[in-house]
Amino acid sequence: MVQAGRLGRSWWMAFLPVLLLGCGGSNDGTFVARDTVAIRGVVEDGTPTSPVANARCRASGLDGRTLHTANADGNGVFVLLVDPGVDGFIACAPPNQSALELRAFFSTDGQPVGGELPDQVILPETTVIARLVAQEFSDDPGIDPLARQAALREAVARDPDLQLLTEAATLLFNGVRGGDNADFEALFMDLVDDSVLDAASFESRAEAINEALAEREAELGRTLEQAFLARFPPFNLSVLHHSGAVGALIDAGPDRADFGGIARFATVVEDTRFASGTFGSSILLSAGDQISPGRLLQPSLDRQGRFFDGEAMSRLGYAALGLGPRDLALGPVVLADFLSAFSPPVPLLTSTLDVSGEQNVLAPILNERLPPIRIVEVGARRIGLVSAVRPDLARVSSPRRLAVVQAEELIQIVQGQVDALRAGGARVVILLSQQADLDAERALAAALEHVDVMVAAGGDSLLAGPEDLLVPGDEPLVAGAYPQWVTDAAGREVPLVSTAGRYRYLGRLDARLDPLGRLLDIDELNSGPIRVADASLADGVIPDPDLQADLIDPFLEAIEDLATQEAADIQVQLNATAASLTSVETNFGNLLADTVLALARSQAQAFGTVNPGVAVVPAESVIADAMIPVDSLSRSEVFDLVDPEVLVTLVPTVTATALKRLLEFALAAGGGAEFLQLAGLRLEWDPAGTAQVLDEEGEVVTPGTRVRELRLSGGGVLVEAGEVRENASAVAIATTDRTARRVLGQPAFGGTPVNLGLSLPQALDRYLIEALQRRVRANDFPEGGSERITRLGD
Numbered sequence: 001m002v003q004a005g006r007l008g009r010s011w012w013m014a015f016l017p018v019l020l021l022g023c024g025g026s027n028d029g030t031f032v033a034r035d036t037v038a039i040r041g042v043v044e045d046g047t048p049t050s051p052v053a054n055a056r057c058r059a060s061g062l063d064g065r066t067l068h069t070a071n072a073d074g075n076g077v078f079v080l081l082v083d084p085g086v087d088g089f090i091a092c093a094p095p096n097q098s099a100l101e102l103r104a105f106f107s108t109d110g111q112p113v114g115g116e117l118p119d120q121v122i123l124p125e126t127t128v129i130a131r132l133v134a135q136e137f138s139d140d141p142g143i144d145p146l147a148r149q150a151a152l153r154e155a156v157a158r159d160p161d162l163q164l165l166t167e168a169a170t171l172l173f174n175g176v177r178g179g180d181n182a183d184f185e186a187l188f189m190d191l192v193d194d195s196v197l198d199a200a201s202f203e204s205r206a207e208a209i210n211e212a213l214a215e216r217e218a219e220l221g222r223t224l225e226q227a228f229l230a231r232f233p234p235f236n237l238s239v240l241h242h243s244g245a246v247g248a249l250i251d252a253g254p255d256r257a258d259f260g261g262i263a264r265f266a267t268v269v270e271d272t273r274f275a276s277g278t279f280g281s282s283i284l285l286s287a288g289d290q291i292s293p294g295r296l297l298q299p300s301l302d303r304q305g306r307f308f309d310g311e312a313m314s315r316l317g318y319a320a321l322g323l324g325p326r327d328l329a330l331g332p333v334v335l336a337d338f339l340s341a342f343s344p345p346v347p348l349l350t351s352t353l354d355v356s357g358e359q360n361v362l363a364p365i366l367n368e369r370l371p372p373i374r375i376v377e378v379g380a381r382r383i384g385l386v387s388a389v390r391p392d393l394a395r396v397s398s399p400r401r402l403a404v405v406q407a408e409e410l411i412q413i414v415q416g417q418v419d420a421l422r423a424g425g426a427r428v429v430i431l432l433s434q435q436a437d438l439d440a441e442r443a444l445a446a447a448l449e450h451v452d453v454m455v456a457a458g459g460d461s462l463l464a465g466p467e468d469l470l471v472p473g474d475e476p477l478v479a480g481a482y483p484q485w486v487t488d489a490a491g492r493e494v495p496l497v498s499t500a501g502r503y504r505y506l507g508r509l510d511a512r513l514d515p516l517g518r519l520l521d522i523d524e525l526n527s528g529p530i531r532v533a534d535a536s537l538a539d540g541v542i543p544d545p546d547l548q549a550d551l552i553d554p555f556l557e558a559i560e561d562l563a564t565q566e567a568a569d570i571q572v573q574l575n576a577t578a579a580s581l582t583s584v585e586t587n588f589g590n591l592l593a594d595t596v597l598a599l600a601r602s603q604a605q606a607f608g609t610v611n612p613g614v615a616v617v618p619a620e621s622v623i624a625d626a627m628i629p630v631d632s633l634s635r636s637e638v639f640d641l642v643d644p645e646v647l648v649t650l651v652p653t654v655t656a657t658a659l660k661r662l663l664e665f666a667l668a669a670g671g672g673a674e675f676l677q678l679a680g681l682r683l684e685w686d687p688a689g690t691a692q693v694l695d696e697e698g699e700v701v702t703p704g705t706r707v708r709e710l711r712l713s714g715g716g717v718l719v720e721a722g723e724v725r726e727n728a729s730a731v732a733i734a735t736t737d738r739t740a741r742r743v744l745g746q747p748a749f750g751g752t753p754v755n756l757g758l759s760l761p762q763a764l765d766r767y768l769i770e771a772l773q774r775r776v777r778a779n780d781f782p783e784g785g786s787e788r789i790t791r792l793g794d
Helices: 004-015 124-139 145-158 160-176 184-194 200-220 224-231 262-275 298-302 308-313 332-340 356-369 407-423 438-447 545-562 587-604 656-667 760-771
Strands: 037-043 056-061 066-071 077-082 087-093 102-107 116-122 235-242 282-286 373-378 381-389 428-434 453-456 484-487 493-497 505-513 519-522 528-531 566-570 574-576 614-618 626-628 631-634 647-654 676-679 681-685 700-702 707-712 717-720 731-736 754-759 789-791
Touching (some): 037 087, 056 077, 066 077, 087 116, 102 116, 116 124, 124 145, 160 184, 160 200, 160 224, 200 224, 235 453, 262 282, 262 545, 282 373, 282 428, 298 332, 298 545, 373 407, 381 407, 407 438, 438 453, 453 505, 493 505, 574 587, 587 647, 587 754, 647 760, 656 676, 656 681, 676 681
Parallel strands (some): 381 428, 428 453, 681 789
Antiparallel strands (some): 037 077, 056 066, 505 528, 614 676, 681 707
8 A cells, every 4th residue: 555655745746747768678568577566457448449559658756757668568468667665657658649648556665576566457537537636645645646546446437527537538538549649638628628629630530529528418417627627626836936036146246145145045945835835836937037147157157067057046946947138148158058057957948039040059958948838747737838038139138040039929929839838738827928127028918818827027026015025125126016917818817926136035926726727816925025035034044055065155166266367467557437438538448449349350250240340338338437556457356347237249330420420429418428438440529519419219400510530440531520421431330238229318320239149347358368368568558548539629
């Protein structure tokens, strides 16, 4: 007899999708190993012509791992060899229809080595009952599943609901047997929905199935849906979620050392799963922006083969990840390295992304780690997962040759993926979405049907109630109650949830659903953001000790190592003060512009674009506001000089007229964040000239006359005496993504920009080390500048 206590919480994993990468062995039924138990049985279709000849059978454990496979003989008889003391499932499918599996629970508990477990029968009836028992056990681990399976089989003859369910399964199995390969669970739930088999691939067989079912429903006085609702239990689903981790593995950042950090976050996840009793009915999801350019990512980029963020997150048991702009800020190669660090693999959903353009880079991880959608089993119920990333991804990230679904197609594509999940048997669909802001998230939810929960990450918005504990300073981020309710395209109310990033909150949505996955209510008392705080605070926790020792402590050491690694020997004082950078040429501005030009050239071919001829870098890109002394500059200090969120970008085919228009904007105020440092250009400007004026739409109202001369460093003249040369050549410009996106209100000045997968500090780090060979010399960057920008009248 199986002891329920011994099964513990692992029963819920019994119906997890099995990835058949291999198995524990195979057998033709004629040889029985002496160190195993022989499970003998027969697979039948439940009709007088019963045997399923030559069925492919397998035994799997409760963790989904295949233990043994064997082919049944012509009479449906099989032998499977399993170790003693194992609980699991036997699954058998007809030849050439591997997804049309029939199942039953088994246990070799108490069987001796070399013993036998005879008389196992696998039927459509046992498949329905095994699913029912799995769901009951998920909700009540105290039951004995083997005894419950036997009791339900015995009760079929006198229970009209069980009769209809098991007879419908038998009718369905035999009706589709010999046809296309289709998932039996999905087909059965399709039939349960409305007593009609809608699967297009079985259109020619569906009429007979539907008619026979309707006749039996009339005889028993109930529909299949009514029988399902009567026998299968409702269930509780705890959606645990977060977004915007952005690589903040240690803590939530400056002045927030007592909050966040993935080791504390792991403890909160574990405590929430177990203390609340949600282990068998919880799912952990991230809506995107798992990594981000900056100092905290550099150790993973330096230590080839070890990606700290991926290794740390793989300890937490995610069901899936969404995609955010920061995940692709450094391009598909870095994203692939991050995902490859997960063991076991965790998929990042690409529902609105065409990955075919990056086949060479992504091929090793494509199938396991970058699926468009995913179905998982939680509490023996199928949960569908789908994602949606903002259509303007290429504007704010570096997808390279990854194609993003555009705005006009977004709803259609996501709805198609949702429908595919429903067709695959998912009773609950969760959308992981990363749109521009919370309003865009609401609009997407309102345009879709059959999405049951939306986990949103747009705008790093925090949803919380008045009683929820917040990280100090987060109060202005609260954008409404948790959850928000959105009316979808079918008129249903859909809960939308969101939390702020950097591992400082775990979101928890406790939903109660009927047996068909329809939302009944939300447990508002237990739902909401859970603050991740240090143990010194009343609600705090101790960091997960294994995660801390194995990954976070080595990560801290790697961060400290950056401070001991020299980026460059600074042999001339560099002017990085805001007062100078926003009004005049400086030698640090020249260094930064040269960096952007050189690194853009190194990346252009890989990103399928042209080589830039010049570079323009706005003063806002520099965060140091300091004189950099003659001294050794560490690699860690590089990240204190320039904005880590800024990307190197290329704008192809900028006309001389458009370039003059951009420079007039930079000079209109006489100085400011928009002032540009230059590479590959020489500019003369007159502060006495007319300042450019733009309207609210960024259109030029007054052209401006401050740019007097503009020449390429190679000698070509673009502007002379304030006028654009008639035959002046167009140029490709290296700049920052913020400039290309016109964040400061710049006028339009070029074609479609291409982000090149480099953050500004990463580019500067590489330029100092690789191009300048760790020496910044006075001859190259004199203190007074290199006469790239001349202010007339001084």
